[in-house]
Amino acid sequence: MSIITIGLNHKTADIELRERLAFEKDKIVFGLQGLLELETIQEALIVSTCNRVEIYLSASDETQSVVSACRFLAKFHNIDFEKLDIALYKHTGMESVKHIFRVAGSLDSMVLGEPQILGQIKEAYDLALSAGATGLILNKLMKKAISVAKRIRTETRISENAVSISYTAVELAKKIFEQLSDKTFMLLGAGEMAELAAKHLSRTGVKNVLVANRTYERAVALASEFNGTPVRFEDFKEKLLTTDIVICSTGASNYVLNKTEMEIIVKKRKHKPMFLIDISVPRNIDPEIGNLDGVFLYDIDNLQDVVDSNMSQRLIEANKAEQIVKEELEIFNKWMHALDAVPTIIALRNAADQIKNDELVKLFNRLNGIGEQEKKAIEAMAGSIVNKLIHSPTAALKAEDEDRDMLICAVNKLYKL
C-alpha cells in the first residue's frame, strides 16, 4: 500500500494550466469516483485551490496508479496528456506524506504561512470523506496533516506578522488606537492598494468612513462601496479635524498636505493621535509632518520595510516548522510500517483457526454421542492452545523492531501463508 501525490501548483504551472486543471466544487465528487474506478487505486482525495490542484491516492501499485491517474486527469479536464504530464509533480511513499504535511502547514504556499490553506485542506477532506472516497490510510494521513498544521501554527510564529502592505497598515493602526470601531477613517484619492487597505480597515469594524476624491462622482461611487460618506476634495482638510486614520493616494505631483496646515489641525484636535498612510508615489503628504507630536506618518517604503522584515521573520519560523514536519513524518512512518504486518497477522490467525476448526470437526465425528458441555470444554481448550501458540509471533510482528520485515518474511515462510 502506498500513498501517492500528483499535482501542480503556482511554482510548477502557470495560471492558465492551473485554471484548466482546477476542479469546480460540484465536479470534485465525479473526479473522486473516476479515480476510484481505476484498478489499483483504493482511496482518493482532491485538493483544488487557486494556487494548487492536487490529488492524494492510496494505491496498491505505485507506478501503474501514477500513470493511470495522470491519464485520468488529462481526460477529465480535456488537456493534452503530454503537456500536462510535464507540469505535474508526482510523489510516492513518504515523500508524498511530507508534501501534504508541508502544504497543510503552509510551508508550500505562495505567501509563506498564509492561514487559508488549512481550511481548504479540511474542506477537501470533508468532501472526500462524505463521498466515501477515503479509507484507513487517507483518513489517518489527513487527520495527521491537519494536526501537524495546527502544531506548526501554535509552536511557531509563522503566521504571526503581516506580510502585505494593507495588513501591515491595519496592524499598525491597531497598535496605535487599540479599537478601530469608534475611529474615523478617510480614503483620500483612489488606487488599488489604497482601496485594498480601506477594505481591510472597514472589515476590522471601522464605521465612520470618509471618501474624498478630486472627482466628486468617483468619491460618491467609492463611498457607497465602503458604506461611507463622500467628501468634496476642497473640504478634506476640514474633515481631518475629526479623522483618525488617513490613507492617501491621490496621484498629485506635489504635497496635498503641508506641515503648517497640519500643525493647526493637530492643535485643534487637542493632540489626539493621527495615523497617516501615504502610499502615493510621488508622496502626497509632506514627510516633515511625521515629526509632529502624536502624528504617525508611514509612506509606501516604510510599510514595505515592515513587510520585508516580517517576511524574513517568517522564513526563520519556517525552519522550525520544517523540524516539526520531520518529527511528525517519523511518527507517521512508524504507523505505515506497522500496517505492513497486518496482512501477515491476519493470515496467521486465519490459518491457525482453520487448523483448529478442521481438527475439532474430525474429533467430534470420532467421539460420537458426547454432550454439549463436553464439546464446549474441548472447543475452549483447542482455542486456548491456538491462542497461546500464535500469541508470541503476533506480538513480535506488532513490535516496532528493525528486523520486522525479516520476521514478516519468516512467518510467511514458516507457516506457508
Next chain:
Amino acid sequence: MVIFFELALTFYMISMILGIVEAFSASRYTSIGMTSATVIGFVLHSTNLIDRFILSGHMPAISIHEAISLFTWSIVLIFFFIKYRYKIGLLGSFIMPWVFGFMLIASAFPREIQPLTPALNSFWLIVHTMLAFLSYASFGLSCGIGMMFLIQYSFVKSRKLGDLFKRLPSLNILDDVNYRLIKTGFFLLTLAIISGSLWSQTAWGSYWLWQPKQVWSLITWLIYAMIIHLRLRVGLRGRRGSILSILGYAVTLFTFFGVDILLKGLHTFL
C-alpha cells in the same frame, strides 16, 4: 515574622527576572511563572504586614521600613488591579523592578517595631496612610505606564517594529490607563490631604501647620491638578502626558521620602 519579608523579597525578585526575560522572549511559561511569583510574593508580603500590625497594635506605617514596605504593597495591589482590568501586556516587566527596588531599600532599614504615641494611634492613622499610599502607588503605576508609552511611541515613530513593539500594548490603551491612574491617584490624594488635616486637628489642634510634608503634598496635588487640567484644556496627552506622569511621580517620591529624610518635621518617622 521577618522571614515572610525576606521570602516576599525573593519572590518579587524572581518575578522581576522573569519579567525582564519576558520582555525579550515571551512564552507561556514566563508569563505563568511571573504571575505566580508575584502572587506568592504578595501573599507573603501581606502576611508580614498583618503580622506586624498584630504585634505592634497599630498600622505598620510608622518606621521607614514599614512605610516603604506598605507603599510597595500598595503598588503591587494596584498592579494586579490594572493587569486584570485592562490586560496590559508586559506591565509586570516595567513594574516589578520598581517593586523589588523599593523592597530592597526597605530591607536596608531597621525592622524593629517602634512604639507610637497613643494620641496618634487612631482610626485616622489607618485611613490617612492607606489613602496616601494608594494614591502614591497609582502615581507610581502611571509613571511605569508612561515609560511603556514612551518606548512604544518611539518604536512607532521611528518605524522600528521589532518583537518588543509587538508585545507592548497599543499607544491608546497605555495613554488611557495612564490618565485613569492619574485621576484615581489625584482623587485619593485629595482625600488623603483632607483626612490628614482632620487628623492634625484631633492630634495637634490645628488643621494645617505648614509642615514640610503638608506643603509638599500640596505641591504634588497642584502638579497633578495641573496635569489633569492641561490634558482637558489643551489635550496634553500621549508623549508629553507620559513625560509629565514620570515627572509627577518624581515629585511624589520626594514628598514621600525626600521630605522625611531632608526636611524634618512632625510627620517624620519616629
